[in-house]
Amino acid sequence: MDWEGKPHKELRVLWGGYFTPIHLVASKKSGITTVEGFTGRPFAMNPGTTSGWHMEYFFKAIDIKPITN
Numbered sequence: 001m002d003w004e005g006k007p008h009k010e011l012r013v014l015w016g017g018y019f020t021p022i023h024l025v026a027s028k029k030s031g032i033t034t035v036e037g038f039t040g041r042p043f044a045m046n047p048g049t050t051s052g053w054h055m056e057y058f059f060k061a062i063d064i065k066p067i068t069n
Contacts, residue, residue, distance in 0.1 A: 020050045020051050020054060022051050022054055022055060022058075024038070026038070035062065035064065036062075036064060038059070038064055038066040039064050039065055039066065040065065040066070040067065041066055041067060042066070042067045042068075043066035043067060043068050044068075045068060047068075
C-alpha cells in the first residue's frame with residue numbers, strides 16, 4: 001500500500017516491526033525437496049531469536065517435527 005502523502009492525523013505507531021527473512025536450506029545430498037522433508041531430520045536454527053521463534057511456530061503450525069537439539 002502506498003501511504004506517502006496521505007497522512008492520517010489520528011494514527012500513531014506504538015511499535016515499529018521489521019521483517020525477518022527466513023530461509024530453509026538443505027543439501028542436495030539430503031534428498032529434502034519439500035518443507036515436509038524436514039520431519040524427523042536434524043535441523044539447525046537460532047533458538048531464542050526472532051527467526052528461531054518464527055521457525056518453531058511455523059513448524060508447529062504445519063505439524064512438522066524436525067530434530068532441533
